[in-house]
Amino acid sequence: MTRNGRPTSRDVAHEAGVSQSTVSLVLAGKWTGRVSPATAQAVHEAAARIGYRPNEAARSLRLGRTRTVLLVVPTLSNPFFGALYTGTARVAAAHGFRIVVYPWPEPAHSAAFGSPFAHEAIDGILASSMALEMLGGFGGTPVVMLDSDPAGVAPTVDFDVADGMRRIADHVLGLGHRHVGHIAAAVDEWTFRSRGEALHAAVASTPGGRVTPARAAIDVAAARDAAADLLRRPDRPTVLVCDDDQIAAGAYKAARALGLEVPGDVSVTGFDDVLLAAALEPELTTVRLPAAALGAEGMTALLDLLDGGTPPSRSLPGDLVVRGSTAPPPVR
The missing domain is CATH 3.40.50.2300 (Response regulator)
Incomplete structure (x- = not known):
């Protein structure tokens, strides 16, 4: 049976010769220890054969997710944060998430900071270049800090x-x-x-x-x-x-x-x-x-956090680029 011409999970179950609940476990990535590797492989192969694609909207409703992540940056005028967004959005799109960009006010105070989105329907936050005390404004929403103090209580992806x-x-x-x-x-x-x-x-x-x-x-x-x-x-x-x-x-x-x-x-x-x-x-x-890499690594860590993982903090190296603005000092 198909819905609007598209294969359903029931079709996958029929093709693989398993129950629909087994299909749900396998395609949600929660089969380890509950389904054999051979069965999991059979489900994936059946889904590929019939061209099944999960309904992300329905899955989000079941999981209580909006598939929306807030990217908090200090400014929109610095091109660095444009590249950061590009890397973030690339990984987010590949996993069915969308990014909403929010420039935090200057100066930012934790008491007022959370008010614009404390009750918004978001799954997680990527916060770039922020002080640790700002975590109090996130209201318990899962957060990964970017280019921020690696000694914090939240997972951090920063630059060395x-x-x-x-x-x-x-x-x-x-x-x-x-x-x-x-x-x-x-x-x-x-x-x-x-x-x-x-x-x-x-x-x-x-x-x-x-x-x-x-x-x-x-x-x-x-x-x-x-x-x-x-x-x-x-x-x-x-x-x-x-x-x-x-x-x-x-x-x-x-x-x-x-x-x-x-x-x-x-x-x-x-x-x-x-x-x-x-x-x-x-x-x-x-x-x-590498601002784009920072965004991509941060989004990857947040996806891990949302799936119940404990992503480690990590640091990305920078590269010295020597150009024409430096020379030996003048002789005085």
């Missing part, structure tokens, strides 16, 4: 940003730079704290090394002003290490406004390797973080 910053430090120190200007993101998040700590530790361990810090919003104009303050110093840094590619773009603008050449007078590095990095002239030395 400390290693990425150490690679930047090794690169510029290897070129001979000893006075490093650090334009840090003025955002109190784990990912930026980790970058700063790694940079300062690497420079401090180098004889003659020192860091002059500045802070700026992740915004080209704000970064330009912060970089200009560093570059106007009589003992200006010979390299500006920036927490983000947009901040690095601001550093370029500051250098050129002061008549300085990149990298002849001052080297500049970024972090993330968004499209902007290759659009700058000279192209930007930066650390490539």
Whole structure:
């Protein structure tokens, strides 16, 4: 028997010579220990032969699921989060889920944070670049944290940003730079704290090394002003290490406004390797973080969590991409 011309689970049961309940167990992936491997294989082969596809809407109703996941990001203006969404949506679509994107307010407070969706029909949450205290706003909904503090109570998929910053430090120190200007993101998040700590530790361990810090919003104009303050110093840094590619773009603008050449007078590095990095002239030395892979791995972990698993936290490596914005320091 078919429904609207489509094979049903009853048809699969008839084809495989088993009960309909056995078909349900096998196709739901819950057969281990209850059905023999040979029977499970027979069910899958029967389903393939007759072209059976499960009715995801009906299955969702039985499981009490909406097949909707909320992706919470700090902003929609940064291209990094577009790539993050792409990776998330690719895995979600392959499993019959849809993604709803929610930019959290700035500043975010846990008491108010959950109110926009605390009662929404969602199965799980992927929260990117958020503080641990924000977990209280999720109301018990299953959550996987992305690019967030791996010491948290929720499963986390993050980047090894400390290693990425150490690679930047090794690169510029290897070129001979000893006075490093650090334009840090003025955002109190784990990912930026980790970058700063790694940079300062690497420079401090180098004889003659020192860091002059500045802070700026992740915004080209704000970064330009912060970089200009560093570059106007009589003992200006010979390299500006920036927490983000947009901040690095601001550093370029500051250098050129002061008549300085990149990298002849001052080297500049970024972090993330968004499209902007290759659009700058000279192209930007930066650390490539695979945002799409982060989204895909995070969605995979959330699917595991929704199925009753305990996905381990994991960290993805970044790659140093050396381009034309770094050179040995000028001779003064």
